[in-house]
Amino acid sequence: MENLILFIAHALTSWLVSLGLSPWWADLILLILQWTSIVMIITLNVLILIWLERKVAGFMQERLGPNRLGPFGVFQTIADTLKLLTKEDIVPSKTDKWIFKTAPMFFIIVAVLLYAVIPMGKDMAVVDLNVGLFYFISVGSLSTICILMAGWGSNNKWSLLGAMRSVAQMISYEIPLAFSLLGVVMIAGSLNLSDIVAAQHKLWFILLQPIAFVTYFIAATAELNRGPFDMPEAEQELTAGAYTEYTGMRWALFFLAEYTNLVAVSALASTLFLGGWQGPWLPSWIWIIIKTYSVMLIFMWMKWTFPRIRMDHLMSFSWKVLIPISLVNIVLTGAAIEFFHGMGW
Amino acid sequence: MFGKGLIEGLGITLKHAFEKDITIQYPEERPYLQDRYRGCLAYDSPKCIACGLCVKTCPNNVLTLETFIPEGTKKKKARSYTIDLQYCLFCNLCVEVCPTQTLYFKHDFELSTYNREDIKIVYHRPPELNLVPEGKEEASPGVKTELSDISEADAKRFKQIEAMKTVLGKNPQKSLSKILESEEDIAIMTSLMSADDKKLAKLAELLIDDRDKAAKLAQAWVNKDKKDRPREAGEQG
Numbered sequence: 001m002e003n004l005i006l007f008i009a010h011a012l013t014s015w016l017v018s019l020g021l022s023p024w025w026a027d028l029i030l031l032i033l034q035w036t037s038i039v040m041i042i043t044l045n046v047l048i049l050i051w052l053e054r055k056v057a058g059f060m061q062e063r064l065g066p067n068r069l070g071p072f073g074v075f076q077t078i079a080d081t082l083k084l085l086t087k088e089d090i091v092p093s094k095t096d097k098w099i100f101k102t103a104p105m106f107f108i109i110v111a112v113l114l115y116a117v118i119p120m121g122k123d124m125a126v127v128d129l130n131v132g133l134f135y136f137i138s139v140g141s142l143s144t145i146c147i148l149m150a151g152w153g154s155n156n157k158w159s160l161l162g163a164m165r166s167v168a169q170m171i172s173y174e175i176p177l178a179f180s181l182l183g184v185v186m187i188a189g190s191l192n193l194s195d196i197v198a199a200q201h202k203l204w205f206i207l208l209q210p211i212a213f214v215t216y217f218i219a220a221t222a223e224l225n226r227g228p229f230d231m232p233e234a235e236q237e238l239t240a241g242a243y244t245e246y247t248g249m250r251w252a253l254f255f256l257a258e259y260t261n262l263v264a265v266s267a268l269a270s271t272l273f274l275g276g277w278q279g280p281w282l283p284s285w286i287w288i289i290i291k292t293y294s295v296m297l298i299f300m301w302m303k304w305t306f307p308r309i310r311m312d313h314l315m316s317f318s319w320k321v322l323i324p325i326s327l328v329n330i331v332l333t334g335a336a337i338e339f340f341h342g343m344g345w
Numbered sequence: 346m347f348g349k350g351l352i353e354g355l356g357i358t359l360k361h362a363f364e365k366d367i368t369i370q371y372p373e374e375r376p377y378l379q380d381r382y383r384g385c386l387a388y389d390s391p392k393c394i395a396c397g398l399c400v401k402t403c404p405n406n407v408l409t410l411e412t413f414i415p416e417g418t419k420k421k422k423a424r425s426y427t428i429d430l431q432y433c434l435f436c437n438l439c440v441e442v443c444p445t446q447t448l449y450f451k452h453d454f455e456l457s458t459y460n461r462e463d464i465k466i467v468y469h470r471p472p473e474l475n476l477v478p479e480g481k482e483e484a485s486p487g488v489k490t491e492l493s494d495i496s497e498a499d500a501k502r503f504k505q506i507e508a509m510k511t512v513l514g515k516n517p518q519k520s521l522s523k524i525l526e527s528e529e530d531i532a533i534m535t536s537l538m539s540a541d542d543k544k545l546a547k548l549a550e551l552l553i554d555d556r557d558k559a560a561k562l563a564q565a566w567v568n569k570d571k572k573d574r575p576r577e578a579g580e581q582g
Contacts, residue, residue, distance in 0.1 A: 059362040060359075060362045062361055062364055062365075062367045063366060301358065304358060
């Protein structure tokens with residue numbers, strides 16, 4: 001079980017080579033297969049996640065949630081997807097066509113790119129990048145541009161307002177997000193995610209870096225545009241923010257990308273703070289799924305508990321609270337590392 | 346402490362997540378209705394004393410009451426009672442004001458209909474009860490029938506009576522000649538009918554049901570009229 005997926009990959013490569021392909025071609029085909037499977041997993045995962053989100057929201061409000069289609073309503077999202085696929089694709093006449101049409105594509109591409117470096121199990125990162133964390137943060141911040149594209153291209157005041165809010169929010173929260181990860185990097189001594197997981201062999205970093213975990217969690221919520229920080233969408237104020245003018249599958253792509261980002265951020269949280277794929281008895285790739293889903297459930301729990309925060313409070317919270325706290329955390333971590341090194345540990 | 350409220354809120358939602366859902370799966374599960382639930386307004390016709398208080402108190406003119414006084418009695422009776430539910434706001438005023446608890450709310454709340462006319466609930470006094478012999482109390486109290494409950498035969502009879510009424514109104518000579526002999530009597534009857542709609546209606550009903558009775562009644566009316574008229578003339582003189 002542990003090496004099931006790796007075994008399949010190796011068998012596939014050796015079979016391709018035995019067919020007479022050069023190893024370079026075999027690797028390329030394997031890479032394409034890996035990306036395809038990632039996209040498949042993401043899409044299926046989003047179907048489950050949307051169902052889960054609605055179920056969780058229902059339970060917290062003492063409702064039943066979707067319960068009509070299939071057992072416990074699990075097929076509800078499939079029906080919704082089919083509906084979105086068959087809807088008319090409306091492009092308003094006064095939009096900036098190219099930007100309007102490419103924004104959702106870029107958004108989903110950026111979201112999928114995040115999965116390149118996340119170790120999905122033992123030795124199971126698609127690309128074992130030595131600056132993996134840096135890559136993750138930099139690619140993650142690109143999604144701001146996509147939302148700005150959507151907002152600008154829509155030629156709609158609500159869309160633009162939502163996009164502007166998104167940019168302000170993302171730039172502000174990018175800083176505490178990166179700072180909170182610095183503590184982990186300092187302890188692990190590496191930006192490679194596999195190395196960071198390996199460094200948590202004895203002790204999860206959530207115990208060494210609890211403040212960093214909390215700041216990461218808050219900043220990540222803001223990065224994901226999820227409640228209580230869903231200012232860019234804020235349906236009561238901006239209808240649907242940057243997504244107002246989008247219909248059918250274009251809108252669904254945004255939705256898909258948002259949930260894909262949610263999975264990526266949760267997977268990163270479990271990789272950096274919860275020991276990644278490490279765990280007893282079960283195969284490593286099941287452990288990362290369990291941990292990721294636990295983190296996502298906490299995200300959902302928070303979304304359905306807290307009311308939306310006001311825009312200026314949101315900004316001042318980032319600049320006046322989160323950034324100082326994460327800076328202090330870095331200083332403390334550095335001091336502690338020096339101290340324990342001096343002690344000879 | 347800062348953030349205490351957030352933790353508290355998370356606790357509350359978590360608690361609610363594991364509590365019993367309050368959703369009722371409506372068509373499969375029926376809601377529990379309290380005793381005083383205001384569903385469809387209903388009319389219990391035997392109790393009705395035709396006082397008309399409900400009609401007066403209704404703010405939306407939902408209720409219509411048609412009354413008549415049976416021959417030889419002094420008490421008003423309801424001929425038909427119409428509840429036009431589409432305008433009803435279930436304010437309870439009519440139910441409260443009713444002195445005999447004739448009006449009440451049922452627990453039936455599924456009041457949608459396919460046609461706009463169907464939402465009207467019409468209670469008719471069965472037609473045979475209108476033909477009480479003179480000087481006698483009614484044999485049985487009015488039986489509640491909804492318009493939809495009336496049998497086909499009854500509906501046909503109603504149509505015939507309506508048709509007869511129009512015939513009597515427009516061309517009385519022809520139809521009256523079948524029950525009255527002299528030209529003079531027919532003329533008197535015609536004038537009587539144009540003066541009194543109730544007489545016309547009654548005659549029409551009898552013409553459909555029993556022609557002999559109609560003839561007798563018509564003759565009686567005419568004779569009465571003949572008797573009254575010389576006296577009137579004398580008084581004037």
